[in-house]
Amino acid sequence: MNLLFDFTVDKSTNTIHITREFAADLDLVWDAFTKAEILDQWSAPKPWKARTKEMDFREGGRWLYAMVSPENVSHWSLVEFIRIEVKSSFSSRNSFCDENGNSINNVYSLTRNSFKAKGETTMVYVEKKFDNLAALEMMVAKGFKEGMALALGNLDEFFLTVVPTNEKK
Amino acid sequence: MRRDIFQAIADPTRRAILVLIAIQAMTPNAIAEHFDITRQSISKHLRILSECELLAKKQEGREIFYQLKIDKMKEIDAWLDQFRKMMEESFQQLDQILYTIKNTKK
Numbered sequence: 001m002n003l004l005f006d007f008t009v010d011k012s013t014n015t016i017h018i019t020r021e022f023a024a025d026l027d028l029v030w031d032a033f034t035k036a037e038i039l040d041q042w043s044a045p046k047p048w049k050a051r052t053k054e055m056d057f058r059e060g061g062r063w064l065y066a067m068v069s070p071e072n073v074s075h076w077s078l079v080e081f082i083r084i085e086v087k088s089s090f091s092s093r094n095s096f097c098d099e100n101g102n103s104i105n106n107v108y109s110l111t112r113n114s115f116k117a118k119g120e121t122t123m124v125y126v127e128k129k130f131d132n133l134a135a136l137e138m139m140v141a142k143g144f145k146e147g148m149a150l151a152l153g154n155l156d157e158f159f160l161t162v163v164p165t166n167e168k169k
Numbered sequence: 170m171r172r173d174i175f176q177a178i179a180d181p182t183r184r185a186i187l188v189l190i191a192i193q194a195m196t197p198n199a200i201a202e203h204f205d206i207t208r209q210s211i212s213k214h215l216r217i218l219s220e221c222e223l224l225a226k227k228q229e230g231r232e233i234f235y236q237l238k239i240d241k242m243k244e245i246d247a248w249l250d251q252f253r254k255m256m257e258e259s260f261q262q263l264d265q266i267l268y269t270i271k272n273t274k275k
Binding site: 003005007016018020022023024028029032038041042043044045046069071073 | 188189192252253255256257258259260262263264265266267268270271
């Protein structure tokens with residue numbers, strides 16, 4: 001199946017727009033974006049792993065999770081839920097934080113995820129807005145480190161190179 | 170000779186070195202401990218990364234620490250492209266999970 005994926009950036013408003021189609025019904029896709037046990041399975045790009053510490057999916061609640069590197073280094077992120085319309089959309093404030101959810105740099109982005117059933121598939125729209133270009137740049141510096149492992153390409157090789165030597169210690 | 174960044178990341182050991190020093194500054198010895206290769210070839214990889222302007226050097230006492238020079242890769246467009254790839258990969262993992270869940274439900 002050919003699933004739509006669209007990613008555009010509007011630099012004048014510091015906003016990233018993502019559209020993605022999934023081959024599942026709305027109920028299941030909604031669960032995949034809102035339940036920790038499913039989020040942990042996909043939201044970190046390989047070889048990172050997402051590990052949820054707290055998930056309280058309701059308006060005013062929060063999701064505290066770590067992206068764990070192959071060397072077992074955790075980078076914590078906090079998602080604070082602002083508004084939730086069940087099986088339609090939810091918005092959140094996102095930040096990088098320590099393991100207790102305290103922001104490490106007072107830089108935040110706002111995200112809105114919307115869901116729409118489309119026959120057999122479900123469309124998801126993600127809108128990510130940064131306060132200003134400086135905020136985006138700070139996210140860049142930090143996000144770059146987290147995305148680094150992935151960004152550098154074939155990480156199966158990375159696993160082979162790094163993991164065995166860590167076991168030796 | 171000026172090298173380009175693609176040359177730097179073409180090699181799996183150099184990619185692994187970049188991941189290590191992205192997290193913290195390290196001495197060549199500390200870097201070498203992570204690999205099963207000679208100290209000499211680690212030096213060679215560090216030299217290539219340095220020629221690609223990816224390494225920031227910092228002297229502390231007798232030790233030299235290497236850290237990733239983010240400036241070089243900090244251009245927003247480059248990062249956005251990585252971010253797009255990251256999202257794409259995560260979503261592909263989700264495709265697999267959705268497929269698995271749908272099939273176990275049947």
